[in-house]
Amino acid sequence: MKPICLETQILNKYKTIIFRELIKLVWNENLDNIDDIPKNILEHVKSESNQEIDEDTIINLIRVILGLNPLESIENIRLKDMIYESINLDKVEMPIISIIDDACKYCDNTKYECLIKNKHINCNKQNTCSACGECISKCKLGAISDKIEFIPIINILKNKKHPVYAILAPAFTGQFGEDISSGILRGALKSIGFKDMIEVALAADILTIIEAYHYYEHMKNNNKDYFITSCCCPVWVSLIKSKFPEIVGNISSSVSPMIACARIIKVLNPEAKVVFIGPCIAKKKEAISEDLKGDVDFVLTFQELDEIFKALNVNFLHIKEDNRLESSYCGRVYAKSGGVSKSIEMVLKEIDEYIKFNPIAFQGPKECMEGLEKLINKEIDVTFIEGMGCKGGCIGGPKKLIPLDEGEKYMDKYLQESKLETPFDNLNVAQFLLEIGIKKIEDLGDTNQDKIQQIFNRNIEN
Known part of the structure; x- marks a missing residue:
């Protein structure tokens, strides 16, 4: 038939x-x-x-x-x-x-x-x-x-046995409406039982410094080699590990901002549960990867959160805005293709303005694959390589709520509104680090510290 x-x-x-x-x-x-x-x-x-x-x-x-x-x-x-x-x-x-x-x-x-x-x-x-x-x-x-x-997640939110923290991807801007700020989303999430909401861009600020120091040490000791960032995109990391294992050794050992944010929360409150919210399906897999499982408890997408708000009759007009400045330009721009490169470059200038930095960014599966093949064949001469599995970066993720061109417009506005340029300007970074036992921002350069290894590093070869 x-x-x-x-x-x-x-x-x-x-x-x-x-x-x-x-x-x-x-x-x-x-x-x-x-x-x-x-x-x-x-x-x-x-x-x-x-x-x-x-x-x-x-x-x-x-x-x-x-x-x-x-x-x-x-x-x-x-x-x-x-x-x-x-x-x-x-x-x-x-x-x-x-x-x-x-x-x-x-x-x-x-x-x-x-x-x-x-x-x-x-x-x-x-x-x-x-x-x-x-x-x-x-x-x-x-x-x-x-x-x-x-x-x-529902029972965990309702029984209050564990404080549940939402961590929000920087690609959120404009997704839920033109005037829906991080403060309104924080208030909305609190209204359905979340203890608080933290922007992952804050963790991206911290990772920017760590990645910049990783790059600096890598290039200082081997200035003919290249460095591959592992930040942000699990699709990018998965592609390299499955298709180009010969260059895995050049990938940074840093965790993604999502994982770093969750680990910081759980160091500060071991009883906490953490829910990541973003436009990405691959983050669901990253959260249960063998070497990372237990850091992020659950993952929701923007589309799913939109349906949750509708089902629970959350009206943004009735939400008290709970604003606070959490991240710098460098942390926020991670949502765009090329954003990690831009952030690292800005921070490197404060570490050593003379260090060689020649970046390239790939976006979308096809461009990432072709770009890595050119790298293997020595057809491109670069020192810093960034890849995003989605065209446009995270703002082009498969579970976004608005078209990519609109997402780019709102992201540019969000970046322009930033009152902090780099993580070194961000007092939140210093405060968070102090609370987890790292005395000053510059200590992030000592990547062999046990505390830094525990929170911000992973075994990329697993």
């Missing part, structure tokens, strides 16, 4: 509807009729679009929304039991990106080689998938999907 071609991305459409409904029911502890959701969704699909989806597909879609793996057989599976399984998750397990195989029968597979049927996504099992999210947008049914990690 010829497959019925469903409406394009129809499962993503219903993923949003189901997610919002599950948030309301779990938040309000109203689970009495929750097992009716699959039947209601099936009826809704049929009445709205005159199309049919089987119950197995819907239930496995719900499992992904709950942060669980799809099942080959859903016989005798009750939605209420799945809810309790999700609520009690300590962390979401691999793979981050899942296939809802039941949907394959609805695909006519005429326009392109089907990613699902060829099982390309199963590279998750070999840990080679970077979780960039490109396959999600290419699956015409929406049957490739990243897990959502909010349902496991």
Whole structure:
């Protein structure tokens, strides 16, 4: 029988509807009729679009929304039991990106080689998938999907046993509306149970100094070599480790700003839970990587947070703005392609204005791959190499809320508004470092210090 071609991305459409409904029911502890959701969704699909989806597909879609793996057989599976399984998750397990195989029968597979049927996504099992999210947008049914990690957070937010800190990617600006500042988002997050919100750009300020010192020491001892930044992008790091292992030794050992921010919070408060919020799917995988797991507890995307606010009736007009200046220009510009390079250059001038610095930045999977091939073949002569898995950088991430050109406009405005130029101007950096036992900013240059190793370094070869 010829497959019925469903409406394009129809499962993503219903993923949003189901997610919002599950948030309301779990938040309000109203689970009495929750097992009716699959039947209601099936009826809704049929009445709205005159199309049919089987119950197995819907239930496995719900499992992904709950942060669980799809099942080959859903016989005798009750939605209420799945809810309790999700609520009690300590962390979401691999793979981050899942296939809802039941949907394959609805695909006519005429326009392109089907990613699902060829099982390309199963590279998750070999840990080679970077979780960039490109396959999600290419699956015409929406049957490739990243897990959502909010349902496991609800009880933690409500029972107050652990203080829950949101850490917000600098790409947030403009995503939730033209006038929605970090202070309004902080207030909104506090209104649903978060203890506080910290801008990851503050950790990026600290990492800028560390990366600049790493580069300085690297070039001082080997000025014919090059240095590859590991900051920000897990897609970039994953690409190098899987495709270009011969240059892994040139990658900085610094953690990303997300990990640094989470580690600082947990040094200051070991009971804390940390939730990263950004435009990136790959951050979900980074958070559970073998050498980093336990630092960030859960990851949400901008699109998911937008749905959470809507489901919980959070009205920005009624939110008391909770503003504070946390980051410099250098920390904020990490959200743009070329931003890490710009930040390092600005800080290097304060460390040693005569050190050679010849950067290049790649953006998007294709350009990153081609750029690294040119590097291997000695077709480019540079000393500092930055890569971002998304075109435009983090502001072009797969779970952004606004188009890239708008994101660039808002980011430029956010940068212009910065009252601090470099991390050396940022008193917050000095205060945070003092609280974790590092007496002054310049001590970050001693990268062999136990405290610096513990918080800001990783074994990049793992």
